Amino acid sequence: MLTINRACRAAILALIIIAGLSAPSYARENTGDLTSLSLEALMDLPVYGASRFEQKASEAPSSVSIVTSDEIKKYGYRTIADILRSIRGFYVTYDRNYNYIGVRGFNRPGDYNTRILLLVDGHRMNDNLFNQASVGTDFPLDVDLIGRIEIIRGPGSSLYGDNAFFAIINIVTRGGSDLKGLEISGSLASHDTHSGGLNWGKRFSDDLNLILSSSVMDSKGRKRLFFQEFKDPAFNNGVAEDSDYDRSYSFFAKLSFNEITIEGAYASRKKGIPTAPFGTVFNEPGNQTTDIRGFMDLKFRHTFENRLEAAARVYYDYYNYHGDYVYDFADPLNPLQRLINKDIGEGRWWGGEVLLTRNLSERHRISAGIELRNNEKQLQHTYYESPYLNIFEDNRHSTIWSLYLQDEFHVSDKLILNGGVRYDHYKTFGGTTNPRLAMIYNPHANMTFKLLYGEAFRAPNAYELYYDAVEIGQKSNPGLKPEKIRTYELVYEQYHGKQFRSSVTGFIYKIDNLISQTIDSSDGLLFFENKEDVKARGVEFELEGQWTSGLRGKISYAFVKTEDLQTGEEMSNSPRHLAKLNILLPLLGDKIFLGLEEQYGSRRKTLSGDDAKAIYVTNVTLFAKNIIKSLEVSGSIYNLFDYTYGDPGAEEHLQDIIEQDGRSFRLKLAYAF
Amino acid sequence: MKTAASGIVSAILALFLSFPAIRAYAEPGPFDEYAVKAAFLYNFAKFVEWPPSSFKDSHAQLIIYIIGIDPFGDKLDVLADKTVSGRKLLIRRVAAYDDLGKCHILFISRSEKDQLGNILKAIKNRNVLTVSELNNFCSSGGIINLFLEGDRVRFEINQRAAERAGLKISSHLLNLAKVYREEK
Numbered sequence: 001m002l003t004i005n006r007a008c009r010a011a012i013l014a015l016i017i018i019a020g021l022s023a024p025s026y027a028r029e030n031t032g033d034l035t036s037l038s039l040e041a042l043m044d045l046p047v048y049g050a051s052r053f054e055q056k057a058s059e060a061p062s063s064v065s066i067v068t069s070d071e072i073k074k075y076g077y078r079t080i081a082d083i084l085r086s087i088r089g090f091y092v093t094y095d096r097n098y099n100y101i102g103v104r105g106f107n108r109p110g111d112y113n114t115r116i117l118l119l120v121d122g123h124r125m126n127d128n129l130f131n132q133a134s135v136g137t138d139f140p141l142d143v144d145l146i147g148r149i150e151i152i153r154g155p156g157s158s159l160y161g162d163n164a165f166f167a168i169i170n171i172v173t174r175g176g177s178d179l180k181g182l183e184i185s186g187s188l189a190s191h192d193t194h195s196g197g198l199n200w201g202k203r204f205s206d207d208l209n210l211i212l213s214s215s216v217m218d219s220k221g222r223k224r225l226f227f228q229e230f231k232d233p234a235f236n237n238g239v240a241e242d243s244d245y246d247r248s249y250s251f252f253a254k255l256s257f258n259e260i261t262i263e264g265a266y267a268s269r270k271k272g273i274p275t276a277p278f279g280t281v282f283n284e285p286g287n288q289t290t291d292i293r294g295f296m297d298l299k300f301r302h303t304f305e306n307r308l309e310a311a312a313r314v315y316y317d318y319y320n321y322h323g324d325y326v327y328d329f330a331d332p333l334n335p336l337q338r339l340i341n342k343d344i345g346e347g348r349w350w351g352g353e354v355l356l357t358r359n360l361s362e363r364h365r366i367s368a369g370i371e372l373r374n375n376e377k378q379l380q381h382t383y384y385e386s387p388y389l390n391i392f393e394d395n396r397h398s399t400i401w402s403l404y405l406q407d408e409f410h411v412s413d414k415l416i417l418n419g420g421v422r423y424d425h426y427k428t429f430g431g432t433t434n435p436r437l438a439m440i441y442n443p444h445a446n447m448t449f450k451l452l453y454g455e456a457f458r459a460p461n462a463y464e465l466y467y468d469a470v471e472i473g474q475k476s477n478p479g480l481k482p483e484k485i486r487t488y489e490l491v492y493e494q495y496h497g498k499q500f501r502s503s504v505t506g507f508i509y510k511i512d513n514l515i516s517q518t519i520d521s522s523d524g525l526l527f528f529e530n531k532e533d534v535k536a537r538g539v540e541f542e543l544e545g546q547w548t549s550g551l552r553g554k555i556s557y558a559f560v561k562t563e564d565l566q567t568g569e570e571m572s573n574s575p576r577h578l579a580k581l582n583i584l585l586p587l588l589g590d591k592i593f594l595g596l597e598e599q600y601g602s603r604r605k606t607l608s609g610d611d612a613k614a615i616y617v618t619n620v621t622l623f624a625k626n627i628i629k630s631l632e633v634s635g636s637i638y639n640l641f642d643y644t645y646g647d648p649g650a651e652e653h654l655q656d657i658i659e660q661d662g663r664s665f666r667l668k669l670a671y672a673f
Numbered sequence: 674m675k676t677a678a679s680g681i682v683s684a685i686l687a688l689f690l691s692f693p694a695i696r697a698y699a700e701p702g703p704f705d706e707y708a709v710k711a712a713f714l715y716n717f718a719k720f721v722e723w724p725p726s727s728f729k730d731s732h733a734q735l736i737i738y739i740i741g742i743d744p745f746g747d748k749l750d751v752l753a754d755k756t757v758s759g760r761k762l763l764i765r766r767v768a769a770y771d772d773l774g775k776c777h778i779l780f781i782s783r784s785e786k787d788q789l790g791n792i793l794k795a796i797k798n799r800n801v802l803t804v805s806e807l808n809n810f811c812s813s814g815g816i817i818n819l820f821l822e823g824d825r826v827r828f829e830i831n832q833r834a835a836e837r838a839g840l841k842i843s844s845h846l847l848n849l850a851k852v853y854r855e856e857k
Contacts (some may be wrong), residue, residue: 032713033751034704039720039849042712043825045704070824147822175822207852256853303812303855363787413787 037272037358045456053062060228061418061438061452061542063491064503065151069174074584075595076621076636076666079143080135080169080188085617086557087151088542091601092135093573094243095271096225097289099136103153103166104509105536105560107576109607109650110517110528115165115458117156121173121254121263123297124162127319128347128375131461133169140250140267140293140295142197142215144670147174154507155456155487158420158436161371161402165485168526172203173254173263181209182673190664191244192220202433207257219246222524222661225274227282229654236283243274243285249673262333264296272301277652278472281338292320308314309357314350321345325472340385342474347464348377363410382469397464401425416440424457432457432482450491455468457482460515474526481530483513501544509536517651526651533565550593552588555579570605573612573648577602606648608656615645639663682696698771707748710806711820714749714778715815717802718757722841723777727800734763738773740792744806775798781805781815786855789813800839811853824839829853 006157034042067089070529081092081099091102103112108115118133120141126133134140149171156164179201185195195217203209221244231238250267251538270290276282297315304310313372328336351373359365378396383389396672404422418438425431436454443449460480468476469632489507496502513530520527538560546552561572570576601615621636637664646657707784712808718735735757737846739745743766745800752762765776770788773796781792786807793803803815809833810818819828830850835842 034708035715035755037712039716039846042709042716043827045709045825068824089740160844207854309812380770410787 002441004612009611010064010365016038021034025287033479036346041070041198045559061151061436061440063450063503063672064155065153066152067149069144069673071147071584071595073583073632073634074593074599074621074623074635076619076638076668077143078141078666079137080149080171081344083149084135084151084169085599086580086597088580089153089481089558089560089578090151091540091578094136094660095266095277095354095647095649095653096272096275097277098132098134098138101133101167102575103505104538105533105562105571105576106112106166106557107573108514108516109572109648110652114163114461115159117162117164119167119168119170120161120265121261121297122299122313123263123295123315123424124160125295126319127293127317127321128378129319129321129345130463131163133163134293135169135245137217137219137271138267138269138291138293140265141171141173141252142199144183144197144199144215145173145211145252147172152511153505154452154489155434155436155454155485156421157424157456158404159404161404161422161424161434162400162457162459165456165483166490173252174211180672183670184364185341185668185670187666187668189666190218191222193639193666194218194248198454198591207256207258209254211252211254213252214250216249217247219271221245222274225659227275227655227659229378229656230276230282240274240276240283241285243272243283243287244280245270245272245285246270246290258300261299262398264294265293266292268292275649275655275658276620277654278474278652279327281328284338286324286326286340288324290320290322292318292322311355311357311604312353314352316350317348319345319347323405327472339526341391342381342383342385344379346377346381346383347375347376347462349373350357356613357456365408367406369402369404369406371401372403372613375399380467382472391471392467394462394466394468395406396466396543398427413441416442424459425635426459426482429459429481430546432459446495448491448493450489450493452487452489452491454487454489456485456487457513460528464515470525473475473522473524475523476528477529480515480528482512483511483515483530486510499545499547503540503542505540507536507538511536519651534562536560536562549588551584553583555581557572572605572607575601575604575615590658591626592624595619595623605657607651610656611647612646616641617645618643630672632672634666634668636666636668637663639664674823678857681852683774701812706821706826707745708751711748712751713819713826714757714804715752715757715762717804717846718762718778719774720843720846721802722843723800723802724839727777727839729759729760733760735760735778736776737764738776739764739779739780739782740768740770740773740785741785742847752766761782770795774801778802778804781807781810783807786845789815796838798837802838812855817850825853829844831844 026030041369052646067083067088067239084090084101085092087639089104093100093102095108096339098112100107100501102115112130114131116133145438149169152168156168157350160168179199183199188194197215199213201658223242225240225244248269252265254263270288272285273287273563278285293316295317297313300312302310305587326338327341328338338457350383354372355367355369357367377400378640382392390567402424406420409417420433421433422434423431434455434457434525439451441449459482465478466476487507489504489505493501493503512536515528515535516531517526518529541557542556544554559576561576563573579600583596585594587594597619600619603611603614604613617642619638623633623634625632642663646659690748702812749764752764755762766793779796779801783806785792804817805815806819811829814834816831816834820827828850830847831853834857
């Protein structure tokens, strides 16, 4: 293995050096006369310029990052989690089952991304049991289908309500006009991972667009995973074998007709859990979770003569979670018998939303909206299969209704005031009102200051409120209150010529009643509690650059200090320093690119109070297209230098630190017919 | 897994080593956004029909105005010696709104975003093809909006706005555009 390591390192270093030397001379700037080209040809030319940084982002009342489909390909991103790791102030924890997003120092144990609102084309993806935002292999769309991802920092409850606590991630799927015909892709990766995708799009007329997509992935995972905590002959010396498998499939369809868009997805993922959480049997491939998600969403948009814009949406969602947890202490008469604990969650919900926007004048725009969401099924059921023994069953339904108002006023050419407020009504705890205020000042065209104040809430979810299975170590807390955040943020964005954009952001977050997973010392049971009041202060810097040669890059640094106001201690899993570097180097015109990523995260406190050591990860991707017409090839090496590191575990884990993957590979081919 | 891993490494190496051979066939690299957009402007001139009354005579120039901070720089220079249906192109950067109606194509810079309503009012009922790159351009009554989808230039057409301006847009152009529908 050592020789392969060395050879590989040497090859990559050589590649980087030679790429660096050769790029400038071959990536020519093209500014000449293009008028002889047909419109079709012009539409096919890749361009670089100032407006790639969308005007919209600098006017948004928050600090926004955007990742495009082009970057997804060229950096070899496999999942949303991969993308988020490259984003300023974000980090991701993986426990070999789900990915957990950390934002600006917050990544709480037992939190299934409930403080992030995940949207697909504006459709809410967080489910109605765990409020989980799935960003790993359980995300129900093929990444090839993503047109762009908008990462909007700060509280968004004033517009979106629940879960828009730390950030909103909006995934915009590709349009029918850029998917011309059939695209087929396949990839081969480390740990016996195979995947394939089929995307088809057609524009039948100006008004009618159709996209159909499906994908499948099968990974055997790490054949052997060693966990120090189980190092005992009784537990196979701490080695979990064949327990890291990951299988998924997905379907997606989108039909646009005139002002109507209908889209839907159905996806399933099954993941082996090699960590033996919740006191399950170690080295037992039978421990697994399956997550199934489906939704249908119908959108309608209409602009009336008098400049009144109306947007309406109706949707239906389905979520099914099915966990198998294998125990060997369940039957006192038969101590070695392995029994499967079936943990089921099933959610069904539907809802609708109407948003009216009107320009009162050239400078004044006001919108008002109403939303209704009906959780018609929120079922949680836990039992042993054979012999059947029921442990816990709880079925609920609930309704949430909301009203919101947004106002954008251009006081002058240089000053925009933007405010919003939303009221959400819950049956459980009543109402919550969350406002937001932004002042956006452009002293001149290249410079923007934003002064932002926002509040957001997160309602306790059905799992935190009602899950009650004392036999397997967890109890309910129906008295949970919503948690609340108040944030102050100052953003300074500046364009330097056409090449650079920089931003500096400073923020203060104050959270009351943070819901945290805890162990009750009186009975040893896990439960959720409105435990901490927390304060966080931080500052972030970012510089993005792009040149006409196609060379692009960004570098960012984020500092945050979190503090539990009761204990005065820093939060767990909260790195003080995050630094990232992304470079996209054109090696040969617009045909071959080298994507290089460097990610650093400082040490993080674990639940036991120890430190998980700092992270240094390097990823490289070599991407080539049109070497053979219509063919795209990419080869990626993740964690190039095979750096050994781990992410903090949660309360359900015996592992204080869960080791992450070393160097791994992927080769991907995509062909468009 | 070792074999697969080294296989991938050698595949990448092979790709890398084959560069010199590929280079000979390389097309030019990425393009300046505004050089491409300038070529789009030229094509719009080609595929839009103005009423004869908007020209003094059959040899009169086709006039293009740029209002606001000019994003093209020297990229528009290539249009200066071009002709469209026998008419020479004339390009002018303007600041005042009063005689905007004299041009055939009006490119409205992003810098004029807040003045968009006033500009469109100033050329109401004139035979002017308005082109811009603002999100809400077509919904505000503008005719052609250039936008980026990923790193490709796309355009959106408000056909009713074109009709109001007395312009005929060729079906070729409409076929390639995203069509913005305005209500009657």
